[in-house]
Amino acid sequence: MDLLFQFLSNTGYYLADYRNVIMIVVGSIFLYLGTAKKYEPLLLVPIGFGILVGNIPFFKGFGLGIYENNSVLHYLYFGVTTGLYPSIVFLGLGAMTDFSSLLARPSLMLLGAAAQMGIFFTLLGALALGFLPREAASIAIIGGADGPTSIFLTAKLAPHLIGPIAIAAYSYMALIPVIQPPIMRLLTSRQERLIRMPELRDVSKKERIIFPAVAVILCCFLAPASIPLLGTFFFGNFLKECGVADRLAQTARTSIIDTATILLGLTVGASTQGDVFLTPKSVAIFVLGAVAFSIATASGVIFAKIMNLFLKEKINPLLGAAGVSAVPGSAREVHLVGQSEDPENFLLMHAMACNSSGVIGSAICAGILWSFMIVL
Amino acid sequence: MYGFTAISTHNGWAMAIAGALIVFAGLVVLSSIISQLHKVLLFWEKRHPVFKNNHKMPKNDKPEGQEDTPVSPLPKEFPTDLDEIACLYQPLIDEIGETFYLSDLYEIARKNDFPHPHITFTAFRESEILVPCGDSVFSWNPPTENKDNDNG
Structure with a gap:
C-alpha cells in the first residue's frame, strides 16, 4: 500500500500546481493557433508542444527536467544555450533567401535599418523599468522580430530569460497579421498606400554570387559579434547562388533548418516551466516586446515617409513595415494591406527586399548590443 | 533603480x-x-x-555594332490564346534545353521582350505546359503534347 501511495505522490497529478496548469493552457493555445489558425505553424507547433512537455510536473532530482543536469531535454537545450541552433537556422535561412529584389533596389535597405530603431527604443524602456543592461539588451532585440537572433543574444547575455524572450519573440512574429496592419493604416494615408512601385531590374547571377561575400565582410567587420549569425547566413546564401553546391544548399534549406527548428522550438517551449516562467519579469518582457515590435513597425513606415520627402520617385511607405526581419510574414502583410487598397498593386518583391535587409539589420544589432555589453 | x-x-x-x-x-x-x-x-x-587582348575573342562575341538578335521575333500583336503564346515560347525553350530553371526562362523571355513573363508562367503552370520536376527545375510540355495526354 505504501508503495502505491509513494508512486501516486510522484505522479504529475499529485505534483501539479496552478502554474503548470496555466502554462499547459498557454501551450494548448499555441497548438490551436498553429494548427487551426495556421499562424506560423512551423514555429508555434513545436513551441506549443514543448510547453506541454516542459510543464508536466515531475519529481525533482530524477534528471528529467530541462534545467536538470544530465536530462535528455537538458542536452537538447544545449543547442539553445550555446547559440548553436540559431546559427544553424540562419544557415538554412540564407540558403532560402533570394536577394535579387534587394540588389535591384538597394535603397530599400535603409528601411531595414530604420525598423531596427524599435530595438534601441526598447533598450531604453527596459533600462527605465529596472532591468539590468544585459537583460535590457536581450529584451530589446525582440524589436527585431527575429526569433533566432533573440534567442542567440539572450543565450549570450541573459540565459535565465531565454524562455520568456523566445516565447515573446515568436508570439509577436505569429501575431504579425494582428499587430502590423493597424499601425500601417494609422501612419499612412490612402494616397500613400496606393503608390505603385516600379518593376525591378533584372539582377545578374554574378551580382547574386558576389553579394553574400561582400556583405559578410562588410557586416562582420563592423560587428564581429554577429559572425555566428551573419557568417552562416551569408554562407548559406552563397551555397544557394554559386550554382556548384546545389546539394549542400538543398540540404541546408530543408533537412538542416527543419531539424534545428524542431529542436529549437521543442526545447524553448520546454524551458517555460511554470515556476521559472510565470514571474512579473515575464509579464514585463511581453509588454516590452509588444512595444518593441510596434515601434519597429512604426519606425520603418515613418522613415519611408521621410525618404519620400527627398525622392522624386516616391516609395510606398507600407514597405517600411517590412523592415522588421520577420520573414516572410511582414512582407506578406505589407503586400496584403497594399492589395486591400488596390488589388493590382504588387508590393511583395519590394517588401521582401526590406525584409531581407531587416534580417541583416537585426543580426548586426545583436552583434552591436553584445559588443556593448562586453565593454560594460 | x-x-x-x-x-x-x-x-x-x-x-x-x-x-x-x-x-x-x-x-x-x-x-x-x-x-x-x-x-x-x-x-x-x-x-x-x-x-586579355592576346586571347581569342569568345565564340559568341559579335563584331562591333552588331546587336544581339532576339531568339524569336515577336508578332506586332501579341496573341492572347495560351497555346499560341506557348508556340512563341518554343524557340526560347529550344535555346535553353528541355529542363531548365524558371529564372533562366524568365531571363531569356525578358531579353526577347516577351510581355508579362510572370503572368504567362503562372498560366503555363496552371495548364501544365510548365511542369515542375523538383529542385526548382521545370520541363516544357508543349500544348500539343498536353492535348495528347488529355486524350489518353
Whole structure:
C-alpha cells in the first residue's frame, strides 16, 4: 500500500500546481493557433508542444527536467544555450533567401535599418523599468522580430530569460497579421498606400554570387559579434547562388533548418516551466516586446515617409513595415494591406527586399548590443 | 533603480544612439556598395577583352555594332490564346534545353521582350505546359503534347 501511495505522490497529478496548469493552457493555445489558425505553424507547433512537455510536473532530482543536469531535454537545450541552433537556422535561412529584389533596389535597405530603431527604443524602456543592461539588451532585440537572433543574444547575455524572450519573440512574429496592419493604416494615408512601385531590374547571377561575400565582410567587420549569425547566413546564401553546391544548399534549406527548428522550438517551449516562467519579469518582457515590435513597425513606415520627402520617385511607405526581419510574414502583410487598397498593386518583391535587409539589420544589432555589453 | 536615472547610470542613452548610428551606417555603406555592384561588373565585362587582348575573342562575341538578335521575333500583336503564346515560347525553350530553371526562362523571355513573363508562367503552370520536376527545375510540355495526354 505504501508503495502505491509513494508512486501516486510522484505522479504529475499529485505534483501539479496552478502554474503548470496555466502554462499547459498557454501551450494548448499555441497548438490551436498553429494548427487551426495556421499562424506560423512551423514555429508555434513545436513551441506549443514543448510547453506541454516542459510543464508536466515531475519529481525533482530524477534528471528529467530541462534545467536538470544530465536530462535528455537538458542536452537538447544545449543547442539553445550555446547559440548553436540559431546559427544553424540562419544557415538554412540564407540558403532560402533570394536577394535579387534587394540588389535591384538597394535603397530599400535603409528601411531595414530604420525598423531596427524599435530595438534601441526598447533598450531604453527596459533600462527605465529596472532591468539590468544585459537583460535590457536581450529584451530589446525582440524589436527585431527575429526569433533566432533573440534567442542567440539572450543565450549570450541573459540565459535565465531565454524562455520568456523566445516565447515573446515568436508570439509577436505569429501575431504579425494582428499587430502590423493597424499601425500601417494609422501612419499612412490612402494616397500613400496606393503608390505603385516600379518593376525591378533584372539582377545578374554574378551580382547574386558576389553579394553574400561582400556583405559578410562588410557586416562582420563592423560587428564581429554577429559572425555566428551573419557568417552562416551569408554562407548559406552563397551555397544557394554559386550554382556548384546545389546539394549542400538543398540540404541546408530543408533537412538542416527543419531539424534545428524542431529542436529549437521543442526545447524553448520546454524551458517555460511554470515556476521559472510565470514571474512579473515575464509579464514585463511581453509588454516590452509588444512595444518593441510596434515601434519597429512604426519606425520603418515613418522613415519611408521621410525618404519620400527627398525622392522624386516616391516609395510606398507600407514597405517600411517590412523592415522588421520577420520573414516572410511582414512582407506578406505589407503586400496584403497594399492589395486591400488596390488589388493590382504588387508590393511583395519590394517588401521582401526590406525584409531581407531587416534580417541583416537585426543580426548586426545583436552583434552591436553584445559588443556593448562586453565593454560594460 | 528606475526611469531616467537607470538609463543614465547604465549609459543607456549613449548605447541607444551609438547603436542606431552604427547599424544605420553599416547598412548605408552596404547598400551604397551593392548599388554600384552591377556597374562595376558591367565595367569589368566591357574591359575584359582589353585586358586579355592576346586571347581569342569568345565564340559568341559579335563584331562591333552588331546587336544581339532576339531568339524569336515577336508578332506586332501579341496573341492572347495560351497555346499560341506557348508556340512563341518554343524557340526560347529550344535555346535553353528541355529542363531548365524558371529564372533562366524568365531571363531569356525578358531579353526577347516577351510581355508579362510572370503572368504567362503562372498560366503555363496552371495548364501544365510548365511542369515542375523538383529542385526548382521545370520541363516544357508543349500544348500539343498536353492535348495528347488529355486524350489518353
